[in-house]
Amino acid sequence: MSELKSTPMMSQYFSIKEQYKDSILFFRMGDFYEMFFEDAEIASKVLDITLTSRNKNEDIPVPMCGIPYKAAEAYIARLISRDYKVAICDQVEDPKNAKGIVRREVVRVITPGMILEDTLLDARINNFVASISKNGEVFGLSCLDISTGTFRISETTVFEDVLDEILRIKPSEVVVSEKNKDDGDILCIKKSLGSVYFSFINDNSFSIRNSRDTLLNHFSTRSLEGFGCEDLQSGICAAGALLSYVKETQMKSLSHVTGLVPYRSSDFLIIDDSSFRNLDVFVNQRTGQKTGALIDIIDMTMTPMGGRLLRNWLRYPLVDLSQIDARLDAVDEAVRLRAEREISRNILKSVADLERLGSRITMNRCSAREFVALKRSLNALPELWMVLSTFESPLFDFQENLSDLSILADLIDQAIAEDPPASINEGGMIKEGYNSELDELISISRDGKSFLAKLEAEEKEKTGISSLKVKYNRVFGYFIEVSKAASENVPASYVRKQTLVNAERYITDELKVFETKVLNAYEERVALELAIFEDIRLEIVKHNPSILKVASFISNIDCLTAIAQVAEDNDYVRPIMNNDGIIRIEDGRHPVVEKTIDAGKYVPNSIYLDNNENQILIITGPNMAGKSTVLRQAALTVLMAQSGFFVPAARADISVTDRVFVRVGASDNLASGQSTFMVEMEETANIINNATPSSLVVMDEIGRGTSTFDGISIAWAIVEYLHDLSASGVKTLFATHYHELTELDAIKPRVKNFNIAVKEWNDEIIFLHRLVEGGASRSYGIQVARLAGIPHEIIARSKKILTNLESGSHDLRSVSQGTQARMQKQSRPRQLELFRKPENVVVEILKGIDILSLTPLEALNKLSELKEKIRDIR
Numbered sequence: 001m002s003e004l005k006s007t008p009m010m011s012q013y014f015s016i017k018e019q020y021k022d023s024i025l026f027f028r029m030g031d032f033y034e035m036f037f038e039d040a041e042i043a044s045k046v047l048d049i050t051l052t053s054r055n056k057n058e059d060i061p062v063p064m065c066g067i068p069y070k071a072a073e074a075y076i077a078r079l080i081s082r083d084y085k086v087a088i089c090d091q092v093e094d095p096k097n098a099k100g101i102v103r104r105e106v107v108r109v110i111t112p113g114m115i116l117e118d119t120l121l122d123a124r125i126n127n128f129v130a131s132i133s134k135n136g137e138v139f140g141l142s143c144l145d146i147s148t149g150t151f152r153i154s155e156t157t158v159f160e161d162v163l164d165e166i167l168r169i170k171p172s173e174v175v176v177s178e179k180n181k182d183d184g185d186i187l188c189i190k191k192s193l194g195s196v197y198f199s200f201i202n203d204n205s206f207s208i209r210n211s212r213d214t215l216l217n218h219f220s221t222r223s224l225e226g227f228g229c230e231d232l233q234s235g236i237c238a239a240g241a242l243l244s245y246v247k248e249t250q251m252k253s254l255s256h257v258t259g260l261v262p263y264r265s266s267d268f269l270i271i272d273d274s275s276f277r278n279l280d281v282f283v284n285q286r287t288g289q290k291t292g293a294l295i296d297i298i299d300m301t302m303t304p305m306g307g308r309l310l311r312n313w314l315r316y317p318l319v320d321l322s323q324i325d326a327r328l329d330a331v332d333e334a335v336r337l338r339a340e341r342e343i344s345r346n347i348l349k350s351v352a353d354l355e356r357l358g359s360r361i362t363m364n365r366c367s368a369r370e371f372v373a374l375k376r377s378l379n380a381l382p383e384l385w386m387v388l389s390t391f392e393s394p395l396f397d398f399q400e401n402l403s404d405l406s407i408l409a410d411l412i413d414q415a416i417a418e419d420p421p422a423s424i425n426e427g428g429m430i431k432e433g434y435n436s437e438l439d440e441l442i443s444i445s446r447d448g449k450s451f452l453a454k455l456e457a458e459e460k461e462k463t464g465i466s467s468l469k470v471k472y473n474r475v476f477g478y479f480i481e482v483s484k485a486a487s488e489n490v491p492a493s494y495v496r497k498q499t500l501v502n503a504e505r506y507i508t509d510e511l512k513v514f515e516t517k518v519l520n521a522y523e524e525r526v527a528l529e530l531a532i533f534e535d536i537r538l539e540i541v542k543h544n545p546s547i548l549k550v551a552s553f554i555s556n557i558d559c560l561t562a563i564a565q566v567a568e569d570n571d572y573v574r575p576i577m578n579n580d581g582i583i584r585i586e587d588g589r590h591p592v593v594e595k596t597i598d599a600g601k602y603v604p605n606s607i608y609l610d611n612n613e614n615q616i617l618i619i620t621g622p623n624m625a626g627k628s629t630v631l632r633q634a635a636l637t638v639l640m641a642q643s644g645f646f647v648p649a650a651r652a653d654i655s656v657t658d659r660v661f662v663r664v665g666a667s668d669n670l671a672s673g674q675s676t677f678m679v680e681m682e683e684t685a686n687i688i689n690n691a692t693p694s695s696l697v698v699m700d701e702i703g704r705g706t707s708t709f710d711g712i713s714i715a716w717a718i719v720e721y722l723h724d725l726s727a728s729g730v731k732t733l734f735a736t737h738y739h740e741l742t743e744l745d746a747i748k749p750r751v752k753n754f755n756i757a758v759k760e761w762n763d764e765i766i767f768l769h770r771l772v773e774g775g776a777s778r779s780y781g782i783q784v785a786r787l788a789g790i791p792h793e794i795i796a797r798s799k800k801i802l803t804n805l806e807s808g809s810h811d812l813r814s815v816s817q818g819t820q821a822r823m824q825k826q827s828r829p830r831q832l833e834l835f836r837k838p839e840n841v842v843v844e845i846l847k848g849i850d851i852l853s854l855t856p857l858e859a860l861n862k863l864s865e866l867k868e869k870i871r872d873i874r
């Protein structure tokens, strides 16, 4: 490569590339971004563009490819989506003024977390970069969305909490110290996040001193007391390192990041990632789409920022009764004040995404169009404020003074054209009448047009050439064109500039003078417009903190009024919150399933849970009866209530829960090479280890992924464990097709049986979808198989086998020996005997004890465990 360094431009390239080795370098040359060497080879493949070469005729040609700078956005998006980092290297001086080679600098590095462009972002989803620090036992966690300025900080000593929280944040990029690259915990987080982009940065940024300094400098404060996070040492390491990383890659001040919000995961209802996904809140698991997910039905917000907040409310439901009630009070009022709500929502339609607008404007990635959008939004405020003054709930009350923002809106109105161009380098942004110098420059170019028309007419007359035209192109500037035939008649003062097949082109002195004047005027105009644009931009930046306050207030209003609208449209009711441990849902519905079936066909169901006799409901019923639906509807109702939503029920009393666990179905996680059963057991272990007496556990068909015998045993033991948890038990809905489990209600005082009713009719079953007390008597598997289209012969044969099995006279000669052995082993009487008789359980346990390996304390515990097992035997 040494020969290549001989050209000044290539040596400039090498010195810049040296600093951005891990990025694809977009090297600006005129109207193109060029890539060289390996970057070119990668980019040409990923972007599907032609790979060419520079210095073709030399011994070592340089592979290169390029893209027009105007189309860069889409190409960058493609590279980012394939996990490449892109460094944008621009020309930072006007080539005209350059002495020698044009100065170039990297102005921005783009990674998945560093995107600001609306076209590349999902308007309703935050785009977080997260950072994790590890100081001894304490993990620090921070996340920042540079497109909105949202910045949070947290810490914990429990690894599982970090994992849960990072999955809840769902970052598009994670920043970690290089030092922790091979740390087991970090590797585990990386694996759980799948394809999320990880940036490993120098450990210095994570030192407590540097990170704290970064934060103090950024916020211009002397301590972090004001943000309430001075004592979060590990959190500060994560937040400071994150901020310095973002600043370094963006090379901007990030003045729109105005606060740092500390939080603990326990300040909110904890619902782990897999439980949350099992409820299909944001995405329908089966289809991977938003359609069929809860959000599709309950997000009726009008603004993108409202949409983001609504998601945040659902992902971080509240656990403080008074906070939940405050939100519900506000929604309640918005339900009652229907007219005001509708007017407000109508006004919100014209409010743009102020958070992202503000971020783009402060980071100087905007055009005058953003200013106009800001003005229109600000102009909508007075009317909105007037409507909101009718509301009494404090959440509708905006304390700040808005007069500064209306002055800002006026300034934009006076200066910026109503429909400005998308580019800031072509003029046309500033209204006439705003700046007299600019007006003069504009009139020169405008007068120029009439001057040219006049000149053309005069020259035509003077020369008698009717085909004569005055034209312009970028290479020659202004010229006079006459047809070949007429070219003999041009005056001597015409200087030939170019010969075409059918025409000749000339310039004249007069035209040259004119051109200089007009072109200069145009250039001056563009420069002046840019300067005015920059003045206004800085004025907006000054007001950005107020704009962000308004944005935050409006997001809240948007959510509250949207929730009220959803409540009215779908006939939801206000949940009555309590701290008494009672969950009573009367005539509840599943908010998504009720939409997928014919109107009026949904069968509402009631559920009552408390900490006494109704703590664990064992729900049996054939497949397709509606067990999963009733389970999820209960969990969703609790989640919605604590997020501040009205709920789909006739009445709902909801005791505030600290955690909701939802373990449903057996979904294979083949990608990670785990078996169905393994995933099921891991998720169950999570519940067992983390559930508290204030949690709600929802378990569907646990133990299905293994043999019947194992399955029943595990399911049985889990119910027992949940029943005895912390000596008070945990509220649980447990759906199962193992009828044996219905026997638990005889043994455990807080267990109750329910089933989903079906009706038999002419050997067919009709699903009633109604939850009723008592255990199901049969599983109706054969009838369900028939409904699913299993051929008649198989159905008839299985019926026969079933009858024989039930009467104990099944002819085992017709089945293989292996199957015979298994069927005998798993035969019903033995299972029932085992689960009915605690003394048998005790014998089993005694058989398994190795006395020599027990400590006296363990022996004592074992004895007490055995005693507990036979407690109910008189």
Ligand code: ADP
Binding pocket: 593, 597, 601, 602, 603, 604, 605, 621, 622, 623, 624, 625, 626, 627, 628, 629, 630, 769, 770
């Ligand atoms: P299970 O878990 O018992 O196999 P599901 O809960 O998956 O059954 O329900 C099966 C189907 O029955 C659902 O897709 C839905 O169409 C219908 N269904 C469930 N519950 C109800 C209900 N309460 N009212 C009307 N239809 C229901």
